Amino acid sequence: MKGLHVVGVSHAFGDNQVLDTVSLMIPAGEVVCLLGPSGSGKTTLLRLAAGLEQLQRGTIAIDDEIVADPNTHVPPEHRGIGLMFQDYALFPHLNVIDNVTFGLLGQPRDTARRRAMDMLDQVGMAQHASRHPHTLSGGQQQRVALARALAPEPRVLLLDEPFSGLDSNMRGQIREETLSVLKASGVATVMVTHDPEEAMFMADRIKILGDNGKVLQAGRPHEIYYHPRHEFVAKLFGMMNSFRGIVAGGHVEIPLGRISAEGLDEGVAVEVLVRPEGVILESGGATGAPVEIISTHLLGHDNIVRVRLDGTNGLGQELIVRIHHTFEPELSQRITASLDPEYAFIFPLDEAGQTVSQSVAAQ
Ligand SMILES: Nc1ncnc2c1ncn2[C@@H]1O[C@H](COP(=O)(O)OP(=O)(O)OP(=O)(O)O)[C@@H](O)[C@H]1O
Ligand SMILES: [Mg+2]
Known part of the structure; x- marks a missing residue:
């Protein structure tokens, strides 16, 4: 298979087990995003793939060629890998075109310059070819770094938080441009990001590492x-509303309604997590739980609304709701809240009250 194939890789620094039998397969032309808490081994995995770190266990193959196993270590420069890290690491004393031709040293000067100009053109930086990095904005430097990483036509591109130095406006634009350049090049890309929405946007598939060095879940963004399948994964995308309940008659009852708990045993204690967009607010609704509005904040397209479920002495549970901006209730107005089960997830609890194993999708 063309692309990057990581099989059963484990890695420890001393007695710190950073990666535990992690596997990853990225066909040419696909983008896989790695998400995970700080210290979960994302950079270590990229460094192992690049050959900057000696592999301890497992196998790494690129286009079916084994580049690393416990007895093999193909040096980084012979792996056909492009690298780009958060700080871009452009050479400050070289201008833009010389930065990009740097990785093309084996080629005749004319060919190298043509290839570099072609790459700079693709990232919209051809007109800045003679400028030096310190005269460029962060976004422009990022584009040059991308051109430099792709100029030698790597088989695999490894990106470690490539957009984290950019402000949010710039980030949106650059990631769109980067994605189209990656897709045009057909390279297999692994991108580390801290931003789950960025992963949703960029990735064909997302891989989530836990802090135990294991893969918690892998799959398409949807x-x-x-x-x-894990509480941590559900909570990656921001605040959740959390409820406790017991499976009874194949259902779990929470104040917002009843959820099917197919596949769970009767009497099992569960946590139900509901995304803010899974709470439906209605004024004068006939069903649902009465709530009191605490505050509303306009985000643009959506409103973030805080509500309180009716409870004794105003002590009812607070909920966070994401709802279309046209919903603008008066603060004092009483309305009802119900549930869109597509955004609700059930996790069984163990005796200590911790969530265990996989979630059961609420129906
Ligand atoms: N060369 C090293 N020697 C010893 N420990 C290391 C080394 N490199 C990384 N570690 C440790 O390995 C663990 C994983 O580090 P890594 O940089 O891969 O995490 P990460 O997922 O990239 O985190 P972040 O999101 O903060 O960048 C951390 O506990 C780190 O301290
Ligand atoms: Mg890192």
Whole structure:
């Protein structure tokens, strides 16, 4: 298979087990995003793939060629890998075109310059070819770094938080441009990001590492968002509303309604997590739980609304709701809240009250 194939890789620094039998397969032309808490081994995995770190266990193959196993270590420069890290690491003393031709040293000067100009053109930086990095904005430097990484036509591109230095406006634009350049090049890309929305946007598939060095879940963005199999994965995308309940008659009853708990045993204690967009607010609704509005904040397209479920002495549970901006209730107005089960996830609890194993998608 063309692309990057990581099989059963484990890695420890001393007695710190950073990666535990992690596997990853990225066909040419696909983008896989790695998400995970700080210290979960994302950079270590990229460094192992690049050959900057000696592999301890497992196998890494690129286009069916084994580049690393416990007895093999193909040096980084012979792996056909492009690298780009958060700080871009452009050479400050070289201008833009010389930065990009740097990785093309084996080629005749004319060919190298033509290839570099072609790449700069693709990232919209051809007109800045003679400028030096310190005269460029962060976004422009990022584009040059991308051109430099792709100029030698790598088989695999490894990106470690490539957009984290950019402000949010710039980030949106650059990631769109980057994605189209990656897709045009057909390279197999692994991108580390801290931003789950960025992963949703960029990735064909997302891989989530836990802090135990294991893969918690892998799948297409839709699967990760709508079928999280782990509490941590469900909570990646921001605040959740959390409820406790017991499976009875094949259902779990929470104040917002009743959820099917297919596949769970009777009497099992569960946590139900509901995304803010899974709470439906209605004024004068006939069903649902009465709530009191605490505050509303306009985000643009959506409103973020805080509500309180009716409870004794105003002590009812607070909920966070994401709802279309046209919903603008008066603060004092009483309305009802119900549930869109597509955004609700059930996780069984163990005796200590911790969530265990996989979630059961609420129906
Ligand atoms: N060369 C090293 N020697 C010893 N420990 C290391 C080394 N490199 C990384 N570690 C440790 O391995 C663990 C994983 O580090 P890594 O940089 O891969 O995490 P990460 O997922 O990239 O985190 P972040 O999101 O903060 O960048 C951390 O506990 C780190 O301290
Ligand atoms: Mg890192």
